[in-house]
Amino acid sequence: MSESRLRISKIDEVTQVEFIDRNILDEANIQAISDEISGLIDTTSTPQILINFANVDHLSSAALGALITINNKTNEKDGTLRLANIDPQIYEVFVITRLNKLFNIHETLNDAMTQFNATTN
Amino acid sequence: MGDPSTSIPGSESVQLVNDRDQINELIDRILKLAVDAGLKDAALFAVRLAIEEAITNAFVHGHEGLDTNLPVTVEFKVSDGDLQIAIEDQGPGFTPEALPDPTLTENLSKPFGRGVMLMKAYMTEVAFNSQGNRVKMRYLVS
Numbered sequence: 001m002s003e004s005r006l007r008i009s010k011i012d013e014v015t016q017v018e019f020i021d022r023n024i025l026d027e028a029n030i031q032a033i034s035d036e037i038s039g040l041i042d043t044t045s046t047p048q049i050l051i052n053f054a055n056v057d058h059l060s061s062a063a064l065g066a067l068i069t070i071n072n073k074t075n076e077k078d079g080t081l082r083l084a085n086i087d088p089q090i091y092e093v094f095v096i097t098r099l100n101k102l103f104n105i106h107e108t109l110n111d112a113m114t115q116f117n118a119t120t121n
Numbered sequence: 122m123g124d125p126s127t128s129i130p131g132s133e134s135v136q137l138v139n140d141r142d143q144i145n146e147l148i149d150r151i152l153k154l155a156v157d158a159g160l161k162d163a164a165l166f167a168v169r170l171a172i173e174e175a176i177t178n179a180f181v182h183g184h185e186g187l188d189t190n191l192p193v194t195v196e197f198k199v200s201d202g203d204l205q206i207a208i209e210d211q212g213p214g215f216t217p218e219a220l221p222d223p224t225l226t227e228n229l230s231k232p233f234g235r236g237v238m239l240m241k242a243y244m245t246e247v248a249f250n251s252q253g254n255r256v257k258m259r260y261l262v263s
Contacts, residue, residue, distance in 0.1 A: 058169060065232035065235070
């Protein structure tokens, strides 16, 4: 198995996922990332996933596709996916594709965690 | 920009195989030329994204079902505030006009079909040849 491209930690019921790479462009890496997060969703009854984009400078449409697949899988299990810390240039990609309407996007990790806590309490 | 099926006058042409290190090396080289030609941060982000999408399309969709060792041809020319690039695969081509609009509400949760729209959104000009196996793009600093 290849080395993980993610840092994963658990805070309360929320699984935080952070990308190690600055560029999420490589097809093989994107597939590996998608498979790893999908595995986390599969092993959780109601997945609460927070993806931290703090390190990310570039992503491709294939990476957007992987995020959509992760979002769809999370929704199928009545879970919630939130995205945070997205660089303004990358956020613009979400706006152009209208994916800012599909995803729960937060400026900071704290904002996202507050929303998780508000919906679970 | 002219006919998308014709070569970019004065351009450099490279045969590129589907190898991440070679792709990164070529894109880094083009971006360095772009920096020297006066393209700034937002322009570099745009150009990088569009080239990545075009190269991915060429290998993943253009060469689907073909020999994985087949190269694509990348032509590029960078001059003052003007970057032109063409990417041509050896596949049968596709009809870009037939692509569904990924921004429609019913398509938002489909995990594919955004590459060409991003290329068009970020570059000044994007045109495909009639066969649909060659895309020519231009970024002009306004």
